[in-house]
Amino acid sequence: MKMPRRQFVAASAAAAATTPAIANARADFPWASKETYLNTATEHPLSRQTAASMQEYLNALVNGPDSARDKFENGQLMTKVKAMFAKLINAQPNEIGFTPSTQTGENIVLEGLNVMAGGNVVTNDLHYGGSLLNYRERRKQGLDVRIVEHKDYVMDFRDLERVVDRKTKLIAIAIVSNINGYVHEIRKIADLAHSHGAYVYVDAIQAAGAVPIDVKAMGIDFLACSAYKWLQGGRFGYLHVREDLQETALKGKLFGGRTTAKGASRYEISTVSHLGCVCQSEALAYIHSLGIDAVRAHVRPLTARLLKEMPALGYPSITPKGTESPIVSFAVKDQAATKAKLKKAKVVVTLGGYMRVSPSVFNNMADVERLLEALA
Ligand SMILES: Cc1ncc(COP(=O)(O)O)c(C=O)c1O
Incomplete structure (x- = not known):
């Protein structure tokens, strides 16, 4: 299992040297030096930059309201954040509304x-x-x-085809599954939905910031996600509604101060979290500065190594080969023993029936090596 040291150092360097910005990312997330944190599918640590901008905003709220209020004058910061999120998923800014969370967004769509x-x-x-x-x-x-059941942790498209009919109103799917990182074939699913007069809603919380999303190319009608995972922070979220479906197919069912707002903002109902918006303003700028392709290129060797090594340690993969996401999961026979080993080595992953490992920009091959050593 163990990589010879020379090969390991070369692999670490290759993983870390994808772009100069990513090579420096580890220093931006001090949490990464405190423990081996391989758990972004649960929550992403905040970067120093994001925390500093939130702190600045909080200080303004404590010491004098003017500068804090100025940030939100004329909704400029909100407009900027919506534009940055829209760019990330290739939507138009008027197709983006804020929502407190993914599940709130999904309920807005269902209602x-x-x-x-x-x-x-x-x-x-x-x-x-x-x-x-x-x-x-x-x-x-x-x-x-x-509810279509997976086969070996993959959805067989034919099983989906069998249950969709003329009465189907919606197909609701997570782009990337939180269970094993499986990436669904959204374009095919959307085509199936549309050919039956139905719509497609995607849960993007494990995808946005982690894998490329193009709502137009993928045929997505509605999308929701929170920001506290791959969008690098904030109990804050987004709802994308295709422009021509706003108030036509998708009626607003809750009303409030934002009901008369234009575009997808009309689904917001209330004033949104300003702190969340400040957090996302910095985090989205950071993600754009790195680029999603560079983030994928950085993480791919880490997950590839895990998929290769973990089965030999007694942890067979439940993530299909070739999965293009930063989440890899493994079956666990002895939960208690595994938990004790990871705790001793200060390695943090998700453990709950199976093990989910989810590296992000701040991780490197040495983190993966520590996990493998802890389980060996
Ligand atoms: C795929 C998926 N959807 C939704 C959620 C929960 O999202 P929220 O808290 O934004 O409703 C999670 C959280 O782990 C998730 O993994």
């Missing part, structure tokens, strides 16, 4: 499409557990919910 009035909704068991709970509750209230 706006009036799914409870009849028809069916199709999803799969690689979707987020909280969303599946939502669909099961709605099923109890009469909604026809069709």
Whole structure:
């Protein structure tokens, strides 16, 4: 299992040298030096820069309101953040609204499409557990919910085709599954939905900031995500609504101070979190400065090494080969022993029935090596 030292150093250098900015990223996330943090699929640490801008905003709120208020004068900062998020997913800024969280966004879509009035909704068991709970509750209230089951942790497209019909209103899928990082074929799914007169909603919380997203090329109608994972911080989120579906297919079902706002902002209802907006302003600028392709290039060798080495240590992969996301998961036989080994080595991953490892820009091959050594 163990890589010869020379080869390991070369691999670490290759991983770290993808771009000069990424080579410096580790220093921007001090958390990475305190423990081996390989758990961004749960939460991304804040960068120094992001924390500093939030601190500056908080100081202004404490010491005198003017400069804090100025930041939000005429909604300029919000407009800037929406434009940066729109650029990240190749949407138009007027297709982006803020939302407190992914699941709030998904509920806005379900209510706006009036799914409870009849028809069916199709999803799969690689979707987020909280969303599946939502669909099961709605099923109890009469909604026809069709949940496609995975085969070996991959959704077989033919299984989806079998349950979609003329009465389908929505296909709801996570672009990247939080369970094993599996990346769904969104374009194919969207084509299937559209050919049956249905829409497609994607949960992008494990995708935005981690993998390339192009809502136009992928045929996405609605998208929601929070910012505290791959968007590098903030209990704050986004809802994308395709321009021609705003208030046509997707009615606003909750009303408030933002109801008369233009574009997807009309789904916001209330004043949004200013602190979240400040946080995202810095974090999105940071992500754009690195570039998603560079982030992928940096993380790919780390996940490839894990997929190669973990099975030999007794942790078979439940992430399909060739998965293009920064999340890799493994079956765990002895949960307690594994937990103790990781705790002793100060290695943080998600452990809950299976092990999920999710490196980001601040990780390097030495982190992966520490995980492998801890489990050896
Ligand atoms: C795929 C997925 N969707 C949704 C959520 C929860 O998102 P939120 O807290 O933004 O509703 C998570 C959290 O882990 C997730 O992994």
